[in-house]
Amino acid sequence: MKREEYSSNGGYGPRSSRRRFVQAAGLAGVAGLTGVAGCLGGGGGGGTNSITYGVISPMTGPYGGLAVGQRNGAELAIKHVNENDDLDVEITGVYEDTEADPSTGRRKAQSVVEQDGASYLMGAISSSVALALNEFAQEQEIIYNPGGAAVPITGSNCNEWVFRAETNTAQMAEAVSDYTAENLGTKVWFHIADYAYGESVMSRVEKRMKDGHDIEVVGRSRSQLGSTNFNSYISQIANSDAEVAVLGMTGGDLINFVKQAASQGLKESVNLMSPTMTFSVVRGALGEAAYGTYGGVRYLPTLETGDNQSFVEAYRSEYDADPDNFARSAYMSIRMTARGIAEADSTDPAEVKDVLPGLEMDTILGPNQFRDCDHQAMNPVWPGELVAPDSGSGPAAVKLGDMIDGVDALPECGELGCNL
Amino acid sequence: MSVASAVAEQVLNGLVVGMVYVLLAAGLSIIFGVMDVINFAHGELFALGAYFAFAIAGPLGGAGFWVALVVAPLLVGVVGMGIERLTVKRLYGRDPLYHILLTFGLVLIINDLITSVWGKSAQPFPIPAVLDQPVALFGFNYSLYNYGIIIFGSVLAIATWLLLNRTRFGMIIRAGSEDREMVRNLGINIDRYYTLTFGFGAALAGVAGIVLGAYQNVSPTMGSSVIIPAFVIVVLGGLGSFRGAVVGGLFVGLVQTFARTYAPFLEGLIVFLLMIVVLVVRPKGLFGTNIGAGEHHDGALLHGAGGGVLSSATRAKIGYAAVGVLVVVPFFAELTGVTYSVTLLEDILIWALFALSLDLVLGYAGLVSLGHTLFYGVGAYASVLTLLHFSPSVFVALLVAVVVCAAIAWSVGYLSIRVSGVFFAMITLAFAELFYNAVFKFDFTGGSDGLFGVDVFYGLAGIGIDPREFEIPLGIMTIDGGIVQYYFLLVVVVGSYLLARRLIRAPFGSVLQAIRESEERASFVGYDVTAYKRRAFVVSGGLAGLAGGLFAANNGYVAPSFLHWVNSGEVIVMTVLGGMGTLYGPMIGAGVFVAAEDILSSYIDQWQLVIGVLFVLFVIFVPRGLVSLPQTIAEQPLFDSVVRDRAKVNDPEVERHD
DSSP states (O other), X not given: OOOOOGGGSTTOOSOOOHHHHHHTTTSTTHHHHHHHHHXXXXXXXXXXXXXXXXXXXXXXXXXXXXXHHHHHHHHHHXXXXXXXXXXXXXXXXXXXXXXXXXXXXXXXXXXXXXXXOOOEEEEOOSHHHHHHHHXXXXXXXXXXXXXXXXXXXXXXXXXXXXXXXXXXXXXXXXXXXXXXXXXXXXXXXXXXXXXXXXXXHHHXXXXXXXXXXXXXXXXXXXXXXXXXXXXXXXXXXXXXXXXEEEEEOOHHHHHHHHHHHHHTTHHHHSXXXXXTTTOHHHHHHHGGGGTTOEEEESOOTTOOSTTHHHHHHHHHXXXXXXXXXXHHHHHHHXXXXXXXXXXXXXXXXXXXXXXXXXXXXXXXXXXXXXXXXXXXXXXXXXXXXXXXXXXXXXXXXXXXXXXXXXXXXXOOHHHHTOOO | XXXXXXXXXXXXXXXXXXXXXXXXXXXXXXXXXXXXXXOTTHHHHHHHHHHHHHHHHHHHGGGHHHHHHHHHHHHHHHHHHHHHHHTGGGGTTBOTHHHHHHHHHHHHHHHHHHHHHHOSSOBOOOOOGGGOSEEEETTEEEEHHHHHHHHHHHHHHHHHHHHHHHSHHHHHHHHHHHOHHHHHHTTOOHHHHHHXXXXXXXXXXXXXXXXXXXXXXXXXXXXXXXXXXXXXHHHHHOTTOHHHHHHHHHHHHHHHHHHHHHOGGGTTTHHHHHHHHHHHHXXXXXXXXXXXXHHTTOSBOOOSOSSOSSOHHHHHHHHHHHHHHHHHHHHHHHHHTXXXXXXXXXXXXXXXXHHHHHHHHHTSXXXXXXXXXXXXXXXXXXXXXXXXXXXXXXXXXXXXXXHHHHHHHHHHHHXXXXXXXXXXXXXXXXXXXXXXXXXXXXXXXXXXXXXXXXXXXXXETTEEEOTTTOEEEETTEEEEHHHHHHHHHHHHHHHHHHHHHHHXXXXXXXXXXXXXXXXXXXXXXTOOHHHHHHHHHHHHHHHHHHHHHHHHHHHTOBOGGGGOHHHHHHHHHXXXXXXXXXXXXXXXXXXXXXHHHHHHHHHOTTHHHHHHHHHHHHHHHOTTOGGGHHHHHHTOGGGHHHHHHHHHHHHHHHHHHO
């Protein structure tokens, strides 16, 4: 149902093999061909900048619950951009399922580029799929907005075609590190799921906590990604001197850990903190078990930043639900990129990618930009405490701590391993 | 806290995890052990139990959990009986292999139904308030619900054991698992008992889903996360031994818990190491009996080969035509602008090679390898590592991939070919899982992200083609590196097919088929059966490694998902779907599978449901695979005369789809 009509790809026509032109793009003369494709795109839409945006999300598999938000957010962004008379951009959306698998994700990306003429791509959540698409975007010379938070996507694996509106793990570490050291304890236990995201949380948060605070790491443990039993680790933490446990895990791993920790009484002796604890799927699945834990905040529908409230209202009327972080980041990705297209007055990704870095614009998280040197959006972040909602039961509410501005939250490019 | 109470606490933790495993494995042990059904859908029945409970408990409030604990398993039991009646029943007497295809389809169907009713996010299913508190016993705080799991699991295990060993129902079930014909001759309607057994096993899965749903969470992926551990426990404990499943579950729980504290590096590996050691030392498992082991490979394998309506000359012509079509596709794609068809075709060719490699052992030697993705993944890693560190030449990379995989296949074969049937399937699965979990742990494999940024060179020592710089303008089109990549792939895949065909037509192939038909007779005639099987396994592993290496070189990256067990399942599905025991059947199967999934998932949100239903229908009605379709149709007396002519026209289309 989701694929839009083939013929509506904005005047690109039967483009004779983007892949083949582009693979030889290093050669003089071929660049001209890509330019022709760009002109055709501009001409076909009758004066407007018409593009096709491929949105590929892990609809099936472990990230399915998050992918729904991502797809909805993208749909809404495309609708709003098309309705906005001030923005001279016309977007056609094409939606595909990556099945949370890098091979499938890459093939689907190829499909939206070759079959639907997409020259802009948004999506993926897990870092392995996002990194595969990073490479793909560079090969194809198309703009890609990743939905994953791992640092290397705009860090050591960054490239000039990737623009990320999602808040990365380093920014989240800024959100929670001072707060944790100052309020939750200085004797820290790190428990992470044994994969790139977990390692990235541990290294960033530890580095930042040690920066200006006298903290002691009393223990570390790693569980296999996708584990379902954590009581052995919970006992180890309970029997240590830890005052706070920093959990570098997300989704099902985090839900299972916190639920079992709560029933084993760990919350009474140790503060639990995870950068993704405030995610709506986590709060929704944990219910009361999440009360009294702490997390970082990338996004909440209650935020009063930028034009968030009109976004939330529009989202509610469209989908009958509150937007989550993934809806927010997909929405921001496409809207921010569309502003770049309007600014460049060209649909050619090669021109847009030169205009977009450092371009100031208003977003649902307030004034923002893709930073010049790594193309990471400078989103503000917050620490948060999960408390019982006013109704007394159901998913925890989030008590926001002090906002950390985008400029302060994002470490130097060099430190994150990228210099564009 | 004293050391003693810390150890005591970890023992308790181990018992909880162990009981969790017992609950998971109990139902599977009965279905798998007694009925010989490799039920991949067990995990989804487990999830269904949790979701039914979630739906029942929510509106009822406080007492809801307890009502759900009784009602939900009954509902799952009814679903189970329905599944047995409609699908599983039709496959009795066939090799357990077909259950893999069938239950794979059921997994997709049930999972899709769950997400369409309850959504894709995890749902809240709290521990009942009475049990949701820590209690201080033996000098430490411990969750009351965890104590509850231990007690509940024990009671359930004992009750099931009594049911199987002390009741008439259990006696008939056990007798039926040993000699179904005899039981039938005694005037007992054994089929009815099998339906009940399947329902009972499903209900046990449902109970586990509820108890663990409250302990963990209720989400659409909860089923797939438990299925592998459940198989491990059942096999480790001993097939057909309920006692084995219980002891095995507790044993694994304790070992795993202590390893987490004292040998954290082994996390994720220990369970599979344990499984391999147990199966190598004692193939029948800790408590298995010989009766179970002997009985488990007498089902009929249905091959696509032989008795086809097409003459071999016609088939050869179709083969040439298919290759011809594959050769011209890129030009056609360039002219029409449908270049994505080339991309899709590249993936299909690689999967076709992978399926071909599996078919050599599955279709020709009768060995069900449930861990074949081991070779695909290792081949991919070997080729990327070679390209990154040693040589940019794709020839060198693929050679390394083949050699490494053949060597691993030899070692795995050396350890496991002695065990047959289901045990071989499980030991290969264990090896694959071992490697899957291991790649997360090392830096040189790139951890969970994998390895990226590989450029290939189609040549040796600087002489050859660099696809990034290759370009020949040809009038209206440009031939560039993408074309080189495609034709190289095509040559390798067609070459591998010809090699496999040569091998199968040689005496080696005849011996393999003789072994497949009757291992005993082949060995009486004087062939070293084990050596032949191992050689076939080495060739197969090498070819699977070639497929993985090709994919990695083609796409320039590798990730842990290349080693995920789902690939092993999918390649079996492709092989059976296409028609095993013919070399081209599995390749057609791969084409249909990959293309169908790609196309359906683009247009239909419920694509899993559609594919699942297709699998189920296929395994029931066309068990010999797609290659037998012309014959199946031709054998319909009604359409005999009409269709016999048309079949010849239809077949090339099937080929061309590939």
